[in-house]
Amino acid sequence: MTQQEFIAKIAPAAVGDMKKTRVPASLTIAQAILESNWGMSGLTAKANNLFGIKGNGTAGSVSMPTTEYVGGKPITTNANFRKYNSWAESIADHSALILNGTRDKPTRYHGVLGADYKTACQKIKDGGYATDPAYPQKLISLIEKYELHKFDVDKSDNSVDKEAALKLEDWAREAGLNAIDSLAVKGLLNDPETWKQRLIDDPKSVLEELPWLVFTLLDRATDKRLQK
Template identity: 85%
Template sequence: MAQQEFIAKIAPAAVADMKKTRVPASLTIAQAILESNWGKSGLTVNANNLFGIKGTGTAGSVNMPTTEYVGSTPIQTSAKFRKYNSWAESIADHSALILNGTRDKPTRYHGVLGADYKTACQKIKEGGYATDPAYPQKLINLIETYALHQYDVDKSDNSVDKEAATALKLEDWEREAGLKAIDSLACKGLLNDPDKWKKRLTDDPAGVMSELPWLMFTMLDRVTEPAK
């Protein structure tokens, strides 16, 4: 599976869970990439486990080899990992783990919730998710390399997007109003070369709209100016 295909496959579920739990989607995706080796790990292939979460999942568990760190020393061992029926279940369980923590410490991963991606990557390590001392930087590198932070923006309720949408609506209104004004002035013989104005309106509706009122009043003054 190609890298962008992998990201596209899991991003919708990561974003949906972010809206419910405030777990940054960028963190979810980056962890899935790192833990599953882009969906190619034996744990992912055999158990749909994208995140290396241990224990019993919705479809039981599997024993798999794993690498743990004692300080900075890697140790090869075996552990029981959760098994799922689908990747979507794995993603939902990952978010639930971060949100609910563990029995001994329910707030273990709460530093992740609603955090920017760099803070989230550090806090997930501090919470004890991984023993690799380089874990946070590995996640940050993935997020920045593949621009995963773009998924942390909630497109359904984001002020930047709303502003863009408002600007687009205003621009459409300006074009429509401009066309009416140009046609009106042209019909009254107050505007030369209306096609040229319409072309300008397409490229710069706000600029044309700022000129038309001035042009209208100028032309009207000329028409109503008493004969000498």
């Protein structure tokens, strides 16, 4: 999966949660990139956990090594991380954690809600999400490099910015074309030219199918490759 395909796959859920919770989509996507290494981390592979959230998830938990910073120095330790049935559940749980905080401090991450991306990146660190002192800047660098702020809310009317929506569609269309070529080469998709023409003629209807069709087939292609 390419970087643009990864962004296109998780952006709709990030934008949808943003409209409900006011957690900036740019923050959600950047954290998913950083914490999961573009969906390729061992934790993501074993537990569908995109954000390194600890504890018990909808599918239980898994024990994994992790790096923590104590006194500014990194140390490696084991911890239990939440396990999910899907990436969508991981994204929803991430939004819920930011919105609801923790039992001891429900407002722990409230500085993130409705904030601009630079403030959100600092406030998520201040709330205790990560111990890495460079965490905010790492997130900001990802957001600016991949223009993830385009997915954030237009605060004037609490709706998704039109340019962000167009950017999302462009990313998804390009990811879809790349996926169609890849699947056709592997013999996993019939009549690729018809799918490509549908993307050009009626992208909206096809993009609505992409999360369920193209990316499902991509997952199957990945599974098939791993079984070889």
